[in-house]
Every structure is written in structure tokens, then in C-alpha cells.
Amino acid sequence: xxxxxxxxxxxxxxxxxxxxxxxxxxxxxxxxxxxxxxxxxxxxxxxxxxxxxxxxxxxxxxxxxxxxxxxxxxxxxxxxxxxxxxxxxxxxxxxxxxxxxxxxxxxxxxxxxxxxxxxxxxxxxxxxxxxxxxxxxxxxxxxxxxxxxxxxxxxxxxxxxxxxxxxxxxxxxxxxxxxxxxxxxxxxxxxxxxxxxxxxxxxxxxxxxxxxxxxxxxxxxxxxxxxxxxxxxxxxxxxxxxxxxxxxxxxxxxxxxxxxxxxxxxxxxxx
Amino acid sequence: xxxxxxxxxxxxxxxxxxxxxxxxxxxxxxxxxxxxxxxxxxxxxxxxxxxxxxxxxxxxxxxxxxxxxxxxxxxxxxxxxxxxxxxxxxxxxxxxxxxxxxxxxxxxxxxxxxxxxxxxxxxxxxxxxxxxxxxxxxxxxxxxxxxxxxxxxxxxxxxxxxxxxxxxxxxxxxxxxxxxxxxxxxxxxxxxxxxxxxxxxxxxxxxxxxxxxxxxxxxxxxxxxxxxxxxxxxxxxxxxxxxxxxxxxxxxxxxxxxxxxxxxxxxxxxxxxxxxxxxxxxxxxxxxxxxxxxxxxxxxxxxxxxxxxxxxxxxxxxxxxxxxxxxxxxxxxxxxxxxxxxxxxxxxxxxxxxxxxxxxxxxxxxxxxxxxxxxxxxxxxxxxxxxxxxxxxxxxxxxxxxxxx
Numbered sequence: 001x002x003x004x005x006x007x008x009x010x011x012x013x014x015x016x017x018x019x020x021x022x023x024x025x026x027x028x029x030x031x032x033x034x035x036x037x038x039x040x041x042x043x044x045x046x047x048x049x050x051x052x053x054x055x056x057x058x059x060x061x062x063x064x065x066x067x068x069x070x071x072x073x074x075x076x077x078x079x080x081x082x083x084x085x086x087x088x089x090x091x092x093x094x095x096x097x098x099x100x101x102x103x104x105x106x107x108x109x110x111x112x113x114x115x116x117x118x119x120x121x122x123x124x125x126x127x128x129x130x131x132x133x134x135x136x137x138x139x140x141x142x143x144x145x146x147x148x149x150x151x152x153x154x155x156x157x158x159x160x161x162x163x164x165x166x167x168x169x170x171x172x173x174x175x176x177x178x179x180x181x182x183x184x185x186x187x188x189x190x191x192x193x194x195x196x197x198x199x200x201x202x203x204x205x206x207x208x209x210x211x212x213x214x215x216x217x218x219x220x221x222x223x224x225x226x227x228x229x230x231x232x233x234x235x236x237x238x239x240x241x242x243x244x245x246x247x248x249x250x251x252x253x254x255x256x257x258x259x260x261x262x263x264x265x266x267x268x269x270x271x
Numbered sequence: 272x273x274x275x276x277x278x279x280x281x282x283x284x285x286x287x288x289x290x291x292x293x294x295x296x297x298x299x300x301x302x303x304x305x306x307x308x309x310x311x312x313x314x315x316x317x318x319x320x321x322x323x324x325x326x327x328x329x330x331x332x333x334x335x336x337x338x339x340x341x342x343x344x345x346x347x348x349x350x351x352x353x354x355x356x357x358x359x360x361x362x363x364x365x366x367x368x369x370x371x372x373x374x375x376x377x378x379x380x381x382x383x384x385x386x387x388x389x390x391x392x393x394x395x396x397x398x399x400x401x402x403x404x405x406x407x408x409x410x411x412x413x414x415x416x417x418x419x420x421x422x423x424x425x426x427x428x429x430x431x432x433x434x435x436x437x438x439x440x441x442x443x444x445x446x447x448x449x450x451x452x453x454x455x456x457x458x459x460x461x462x463x464x465x466x467x468x469x470x471x472x473x474x475x476x477x478x479x480x481x482x483x484x485x486x487x488x489x490x491x492x493x494x495x496x497x498x499x500x501x502x503x504x505x506x507x508x509x510x511x512x513x514x515x516x517x518x519x520x521x522x523x524x525x526x527x528x529x530x531x532x533x534x535x536x537x538x539x540x541x542x543x544x545x546x547x548x549x550x551x552x553x554x555x556x557x558x559x560x561x562x563x564x565x566x567x568x569x570x571x572x573x574x575x576x577x578x579x580x581x582x583x584x585x586x587x588x589x590x591x592x593x594x595x596x597x598x599x600x601x602x603x604x605x606x607x608x609x610x611x612x613x614x615x616x617x618x619x620x621x622x623x624x625x626x627x628x629x630x631x632x633x634x635x636x637x638x639x640x641x642x643x644x645x646x647x648x649x650x651x652x653x654x655x656x657x658x659x660x661x662x663x664x665x666x667x668x669x670x671x672x673x674x675x676x
Binding site for chain 1: 565613
């Protein structure tokens with residue numbers, strides 16, 4: 001049976017969504033569309049401000065802008081994501097331009113749980129949805145789309161929630177990306193694959209996050225290409241869920257940053 | 272966020288905010304001198320956390336120094352356009368251990384000397400029956416207060432532990448005896464207090480210092496009555512983890528300030544009694560508060576109803592600092608840096624509200640009652656207990672971050 005994939009994107013500049021789509025296409029997988037969540041959404045902005053605080057959102061926006069500028073500086077040390085993209089010969093152009101060039105339909109929605117989004121999923125009826133951001137998925141969406149896969153940046157079930165790569169490092173747990181099926185809980189769906197990586201190749205928290213993103217893209221690509229999500233036996237959920245992770249406090253991020261810098265081993269830098 | 276904003280080192284901040292003055296107590300000098308080396312080690316090993324948060328402690332202690340009234344004690348609050356209030360015996364009492372701790376951490380002896388001055392002032396205004404009066408000083412009524420007396424015991428016990436001078440424990444013993452006389456068979460006090468018709472649950476914050484005095488001074492009957500009191504309040508825990516009667520009024524929403532009083536009192540008693548069941552009673556509430564804060568970037572709502580629904584859109588800054596401290600105490604039993612992160616994010620919100628550079632002495636280093644400033648808890652005022660709880664929370668956080676994970 002032909003595998004068809006619908007990809008979600010939380011941002012028109014989502015490199016993960018674009019890279020995953022491109023790699024899947026190269027593997028002969030039929031990418032049937034992109035569900036792009038618009039930033040012009042009051043509810044989403046409100047949730048973001050609530051989670052990160054106004055300063056956090058503004059800082060993220062500034063960092064994002066600064067990051068784009070920095071990519072043009074030739075002397076800068078390349079990040080794990082840049083090394084990976086170069087290795088697979090992908091030059092990100094933005095999800096809209098990429099989709100247009102590849103002839104893939106793109107639907108912009110206000111929210112992944114909105115009626116338009118659900119109608120798109122019904123219409124396209126993909127064999128799997130690859131989640132690359134766009135907010136929490138609610139039950140109505142998940143009911144019509146049982147195969148929604150996510151690359152979670154930490155080991156499950158130990159590390160649930162946000163900043164998973166950082167929390168796994170902070171709590172001295174294994175560096176691992178978990179490819180799991182999304183269900184109604186927070187990172188409680190069954191794990192269909194795990195992809196380990198070496199943390200010593202990350203000199204900073206940003207590099208650690210990017211390393212997890214790279215392995216997440218690779219993991220999703222492997223699982224979807226081999227169609228292992230179909231055959232995976234369902235697992236029993238642990239009786240007691242681990243404590244949910246939230247955004248790490250800045251003082252802990254700084255401590256982690258120092259620790260990563262002190263353990264940095266440049267020989268293992270490439271993903 | 273404290274870390275990225277702060278550029279001054281702790282030593283610079285201390286020099287700028289507070290200049291050391293000669294201490295007035297010889298014995299206290301010796302004690303503080305003997306701990307200086309330890310303070311230096313702390314600073315070296317806890318460099319990162321202390322670099323982030325130390326200036327906030329220094330600024331808050333500078334504010335407390337300016338709150339000292341010429342007639343004695345610390346002003347209850349500073350109100351813009353109005354100025355400093357009269358001294359508040361209740362909070363002057365529980366600020367004492369904070370000043371002693373800050374004196375060591377910041378290596379500023381003046382804070383230790385101030386702690387002793389506060390203690391002497393409190394001894395001077397103690398009623399002949401051992402109690403202290405309600406409200407600010409000088410008091411407009413002669414009504415003794417259970418709650419105020421309890422909070423003052425905290426300071427006296429701390430002074431006794433740090434100086435070994437018997438006059439502190441003697442004064443505390445008299446206060447404890449007065450409190451015992453008013454206790455019923457359930458270990459609580461008859462009649463109401465402030466806006467409640469019966470003993471509120473946050474009176475665990477009286478029972479805890481009372482238990483400390485009873486333990487230190489060997490007052491077995493006081494100790495037994497106190498244990499009964501804590502158990503009575505622990506039995507008020509609801510299935511959702513909330514405690515009935517933990518607000519100022521009988522059926523009004525509770526500020527996080529009094530919720531944290533309740534929790535901290537039980538934690539304090541549980542630790543002294545080594546009673547795991549007592550400590551477990553507050554776990555659902557403290558975990559819930561931590562989670563609610565995390566979901567809002569550390570901006571814990573300032574008040575809740577009995578069903579944990581936030582009331583109003585404000586942060587009770589004092590309450591947030593207190594809850595952060597309670598969370599860190601809980602974390603010492605259930606080691607998990609995720610709880611530490613929640614506490615740090617709450618403290619970051621409080622630190623961000625603190626004006627470190629204001630030219631106005633009553634604002635610089637002070638912590639407002641609420642954020643926004645005009646919100647219901649201590650509306651448009653800088654209470655001295657907010658500065659105290661910020662210091663306590665930060666000290667606990669730095670200690671935790673300095674300990675092995």
C-alpha cells in the first residue's frame with residue numbers, strides 16, 4: 001500500500017518540516033500536503049505568551065531574527081542543523097516556496113484543531129501525519145487521524161513535555177529522540193522508535209536542541225519510509241507518569257550551558 | 272528573568288546598596304566572623320546562581336535597612352506619595368532570621384546588628400503577659416494578637432540559636448506560654464482573628480514557631496498542644512489538595528500568601544516532628560501550585576477559590592516567593608530539578624518586578640505586594656515581608672543549586 005504523508009508546520013520558516021518533506025520525497029514517499037498554522041492567531045499568541053511570558057516571546061523573536069542574520073556570516077561555527085542540511089544537500093527556502101516548487105498543496109489554518117484543518121485531513125486521508133509543530137492536538141483531530149507521529153526530543157516516558165533535550169541532559173538521562181504516536185495526553189502515546197545521539201558533540205544548549213531536531217527528522221523519515229509505525233505493537237502505559245517538564249528556568253539553562261561547554265568534544269560534533 | 276538582566280557582580284551590588292557599619296554585639300561579631308570563610312566558599316562554588324540572584328538579595332536587604340524606624344522596628348510598608356508606615360512588630364520578628372542569613376551570605380555585619388536591634392525592640396514592647404499587640408506600633412488598641420506573637424517567636428528563636436543569649440529564649444518562652452493559655456483542646460485558639468470567625472488554617476505559621484520554642488525550651492505541654500493544633504489543621508485538607516480556611520476570610524478566595532503560610536507551617540512542623548504523613552498532606556497543594564506557575568511562565572495567579580480557579584489577573588509577589596520557597600523545601604524530600612525550575616521561574620517573576628536602580632529609597636530594592644502594582648494584594652504598596660520572602664526564596668534556591676543533583 002502506498003504511504004501518503006501530511007506534514008504539519010507551526011511556522012512558515014519551519015526547517016524541520018521542509019527538510020522532512022524533502023527527505024521523504026527523495027525516499028519515494030508521497031507528501032500529499034502541508035498544514036501550516038498561521039501566526040495571525042490570537043489564541044496561539046496568547047498561549048505562547050502565557051507559557052513563555054511576553055519577554056520570552058520577544059526574546060525568541062529577536063533570537064530568531066538574529067539567527068537568520070548570523071547564517072550569512074561566513075566565519076561563524078556552523079550549527080548541527082546547518083551541518084546536517086549541508087550533508088543532505090538541502091538549502092531551506094521556506095515551507096511555502098518549497099511546497100510550491102515541489103507541487104505540494106499547502107493549507108494555512110488558524111489552528112490544527114479547527115474545522116478547516118479537520119476537513120483537510122478527512123479530504124486527504126493520509127496514511128500518516130508527521131507532526132512538525134502547530135500546537136497541542138485535541139481529541140477531534142486525533143479521532144480522525146490515528147497515525148500522528150511526533151519526534152520528541154527526549155527519552156519517553158521519563159521526559160514528557162517541553163525542553164525535553166535540555167531536561168534529559170540536566171537530569172543525566174540518555175540523549176535520545178523518541179518517535180511516538182500522539183494521543184490525547186502530553187507525550188503519553190506509544191513510542192514506535194528511538195534514536196540515540198551523543199551529547200558530547202554539543203557545545204551549547206542551542207546545539208543540543210538542534211542535534212535533537214536533526215535526529216528527530218532522521219527518525220521520522222526512517223519510521224515513515226520503512227512504514228514501521230503500522231506494525232508496531234501497542235505498549236502498555238506506565239502506571240505512574242513521570243512529572244511533566246516545562247520551560248527550563250534561565251538559571252538552569254545557564255548551568256546546563258556551562259556543563260555542555262565543559263564536556264564538549266569537537267570530534268563528535270557532526271550528527 | 273534574573274540572569275540575563277543582571278550585570279553587576281554581587282560584591283559591587285553590596286558596596287552600592289549597603290555599606291557595612293560596626294556591629295553592636297561582640298558575641299554576634301565572633302559568630303559572623305567565624306562564618307565568613309564559609310560564605311566565601313559558598314560564593315565561589317555557587318557562583319552562577321549567586322551571580323544571578325545575589326544582587327536582588329542585596330537590594331532587598333538594603334530596602335529593609337531603610338525601612339528601619341528611628342523608634343525601632345521595620346516599617347510595615349512603603350507607599351509612594353505617602354512614605355514609610357509605622358513599624359510592624361509581626362513582620363519585624365520574622366525578618367530577623369532573614370537578616371541573619373543575609374548577613375552571612377552578603378558578608379555585611381550591619382544586617383546582623385540590625386537583626387539584634389529588631390530583637391531588642393521587640394523585647395522592649397512585649398506585654399507583661401508575654402504577648403505582643405496586634406497591628407502596627409505604636410498600637411491604637413491594646414488587643415494582643417496570637418498571629419503576631421507567633422511570628423515574633425520566629426525571630427527570637429533565631430537570635431537565640433545564633434547568639435546563645437538566654438534573654439531571647441526567655442522572651443520566646445513567655446510568648447509561648449501566653450499562646451498556650453489561649454489554646455483549646457483541638458490545639459487552636461478560640462474566637463477568630465483578622466477577618467475569619469475561627470482559627471484560620473494559615474495559623475500553622477503560628478504553630479510552627481511555637482513548636483520550635485517548645486522544642487528548644489523543653490515546654491512539653493506547649494509541644495503537645497501544638498501537635499494537636501497542626502493535626503487539626505492537617506485534617507482540613509480537601510480531596511483536591513486545598514485546605515479549608517486558608518484565606519483571610521471564611522469564604523473568600525485565598526491569596527497565595529496565606530496559602531503558602533499554611534503549607535510552610537505544616538512543612539516546618541512536619542520537619543521538626545519527622546512526621547512524613549504531615550509532610551505528605553501538603554504535597555498535592557504545593558505540586559499543583561508549582562504546575563500552575565509553570566503553565567504561566569512563573570506568573571502564579573495571586574488568589575484561588577476552593578476549586579483552584581484563579582481569582583483576578585494578578586500575581587501576589589509575596590505569595591509567589593513564599594510558594595517558591597515551599598516548593599524547594601518539598602523538593603528536598605523528592606529531589607527533582609523540575610521543581611527547582613518551577614521555583615526559579617516564580618522567583619524570576621518577583622526579581623523582575625524589583626526596581627534595582629530607582630532613586631527613591633522606598634522603592635529601590637523593594638518588592639510590591641502585587642503585580643500589577645495596583646492589584647488587590649497590598650495595593651500600591653511595598654510591604655517589608657515581600658522583601659523578606661524574596662530573600663528567603665533566593666537563599667533556598669542558591670543552596671539547592673549549590674548542592675549535588
